[in-house]
Amino acid sequence: MTAAKIIANEIKGYHRFVQFLIVLVAVGALASLARFVFGLGVTTNLNDTFPWGLWISFDVVTAVPLAAGAFTLGAIVHCFHIKKLEPLVRPAIVTGFLGYSLVSVGLLLDLGQPQRCWHTMVYWNPHSPMFEVSMCIMAYTTVLFLEFLSPVCEKFGYHVPLRLLRTIEMPLVVAAASISTLHQSSLGTFFLIAVDKLHSLWYNPLLPLLFWISAMCAGISIIIVEATMSHKYMGQPDEGELLETLAKILPWVITVYLTVKFFSLFALTQGPLFNRPGLLVLFIVEVAVGMILPLVMLMSRKVREDNRLRATAAWLVIAGIILNRFNVSMFGMEAPGTFYYPSFIESLVTIGIIAAHILFFVLIAKYFPIFEHHPETVDYSIPDHFHKTEKGHAHGAAKA
């Protein structure tokens, strides 16, 4: 059999949903090809009044906090040393790595001169939040790639690189958390320059801090949702008990977020808050449904212990953060009487990117040991001889 035939046969064996995802990704790829052939002006609804649209609002500003699970959990597990959460780390790292790779794809699509993306590394302008974010995204994607190499090396039994990876594991976790802090917050800094454009319901000098804290809420919620779904649909082990611990941490982070949000709203905001009824409704939905409701839900033990209710609360948080990012980067930036909506091709590309994320996650989970990594098989000390990762004694891969 030729390689193409093997692949075709393999794909035939996939679940229908996975095949559907492959179609969506292919359509998205075609749509992005159209963007490069015909140009941004023809294929998108962007214009001089709305230079940033769906691709910046969703593929970049929203996707980055949604990929925050890796750094949040890495810090919780390895730095605060809550070891029992370890089994959740690898799926989170894979999600993070995929998320950031796709953010880079989204950014490249949106650039007018994507072939010049290396310019950010040559012509530095440290006064630009965009410079800061692009440097961080490049650095962090590299870190996530290195972290992702562990299951890959385990799969193929590469002992020497695996040992090297384990040696630099802790520095990587610390680097991940510090780099993420910088760029998650700098996404908020983007909009500090839009003094006279962004509505005062969202504009305040603490925007970067709010972006950072809400990214942690998003990260934790994504892990809860993802573990619940991979248990339900992919037959992976039930991590309910571990998720309960996360569900205990989450309300605290939300409380800090809401405190800072209301403090900045009432103490630091200049300008009218109630002059745009539409925006006010969006703000209330974002805060009440996306933050306060899940906070109240998660405070009850019954919700935290119930897989379904816990996942529902996490979904609400995620929805709240998505709405927040859209409010800041799209709705709140629109001048009264104007309206932007994404074109057909813009939407196809974004749907393709979301589908690609789910698809690659499912495929990686299928071929690499990311769920079988359980603490009882892991020795946290640095390995002192190479044979430790041999079959049967492997770190994490042992349970195959």
Next chain:
Amino acid sequence: MSSENQDFNKTKAFLIDMTKCTGCRGCQVACKQWNQLGAEKTEFFTGEGYQNPPLMSEYTFTRIKFRDYEKNGQNEFAFYKEMCMHCNEPACASVCPVGAFKKTKEGPVTYDAERCIGCRFCMVACPFGVPKYEWSKALPLVRKCTGCYSRVKEGLKPACATTCVSAITYGNREDMIKEANKRIAARPEKYLKKLYGSEEAGGTSVIYLTALPFDELGFKPVTKRPLPSYTWQALRLVPGIFLTVGGSLSLLSWFNHRKERIAKEEEQRKSGATPKEES
């Protein structure tokens, strides 16, 4: 961001006296000629009143806006020349990740098309909505008024200022502000007692004099503080935050892991066994 220690009084500035503008649009034509800009198909009444083209664009760096108003029961026109304001501390230069925008020592804010990666952050950041994009192209660049830097650096006046018979004066910023105040003092009944551009966005190289209130002419209200300072107050903390977060997390994990290592060694000493193999 070369502008921090610059003396903006010595940079060149436009003084645009809109009470003297007749709406001939010679400046629009001169700009197109000097910058070799393509023509645009125009139609009357696509924007407000008789103005043409309806908006600034990749082909139009400056234009005259027409505003109808009533004075003593008669219909009158007010004119407003729209162009890049060439801010003293430009937001576009501050947010551009590759530093494609530069405030020159002569005054104009220039754009280096060779560097631009097309992220359009300048368009989001500019409080006056000046940078425009080549939406017609597959690999587009940003377009905006150059302040005729190629002329100014050789000692000439910008094309629009050269062609204008009365409304545009060009010279040192300090002198332009003095001249504007002199005109207000000489004809207080004619002018509004405010200069647009003297303080807006931290001061610009285009100063406007009008008879009508600025908001009626469609001028955007803009903060008095230089825009780059808004993002810089957060961005300047970046190295500190990086070191603090990185340092404290390293310490925290070192401490937590050490605790575990000591506990493990203790256990081994108690059992008196050799270090146990992982199973």
